[in-house]
Amino acid sequence: MSTFLAILVGQILVNNYVMCQFFGICPFLGVSKKFDTALGMGLAVTFVITVASFITWLVQSFVLTPFHLEYLQTIAFILVIAVLVQLVEMALKKLSYSLYQALGVYLPLITTNCVVLAVAINNITDGYNLLESTFSGFCSALGFTLALLLLAGIRERMEVSNMPKWMQGFPGALIMAGLMAVAFMGFGGLI
């Protein structure tokens, strides 16, 4: 139980993939202009990462390691992720068209979101078992969503505030992200 608690706190706050490790910066800056779209992206990513952690662990343990193909890890994992994203897109289209319309634009982007691949690789490097991997994937995705939502909230306020002209847009968002990262450093000693 304590392992799971450590993973929960660790992945969401202490080792947040976006704020503390620089993964997934592109969607973090790209889709954080509006709170609603950020929420949609966060949900889609959470789903994909959780399932991807589960499947990549199986692929690693039952295909790559037994046949000594560890050097194919990158290719195998990214293929799993690409296929998974495609499947999610097709399934959503059939099952829940409204959700598909809400998330539609972001789904293909998830393939090139490096959090997904980074979580999958780190699960293996950290030696987690199947349950821990899946849980850690879920928690990392929650951490990603948290960072995305926080920045989106701040940027919505920044839109209406009186910013110097040269700070508007990406420079402002980057500096804001830097200040958020300072805040996240405060969680450093938690576990």
Place this chain on the structure above:
Amino acid sequence: MAEARRNPGFGGVFMNGLITENPTFTLMLGMCPTLGVTTAAMNGVSMGLATTFVLVFSNLFISLLRNIIPDKVRIPAYIVIIASFVTMIDLIMQAFLPDLRAVLGTYIQLIVVNCIIFARAESFAAKNPPLLSLADGLGMGLGFTVSITLLSCIRELFGSGSIFGFSVMPEAYQPMAIMNMVPGGFITLGLMMVLVNFIKKALSARKEARA
């Protein structure tokens, strides 16, 4: 430049990637390695060159195969091509530069999801002949290398008081540890973009004044 005169397309495409459409400052692509590995100038250069290698070869091969790959499965096809070259550079680095590989860590494997490579495959290599795609890969790759080297020089200078491992700051200088950490990366990049926007605006104003 002899190359450019014989074939203006090659040089033009190359310079476009290097400066006009610089991937980091104009297109905002490939942000994760840009921020993640730039704590020391050496890391920036090697990450940039590794990405350039992958970008040049993936662009070349995707361009060669552009008429064979069916449109519907192009994304998985591109990913397999890109991932093969990433695996190659990863294994080469593990064999010949193990220390550097240990520092750069997962970021080498993550070149596969670097949006620069994907974006260039989709928007350039899939539509242009091999030689031009090669030029685009080289230009974009070197443009990326130059910008992350610049960023990492600044961070190393303030964060450790050195450039490429050589101490340049006076003895009394107290290194700012925060430059080597996550916030330093975000803030330095933000300020650099302010500067780039400023220069761009000044240049276009001058061009208008002349015209």
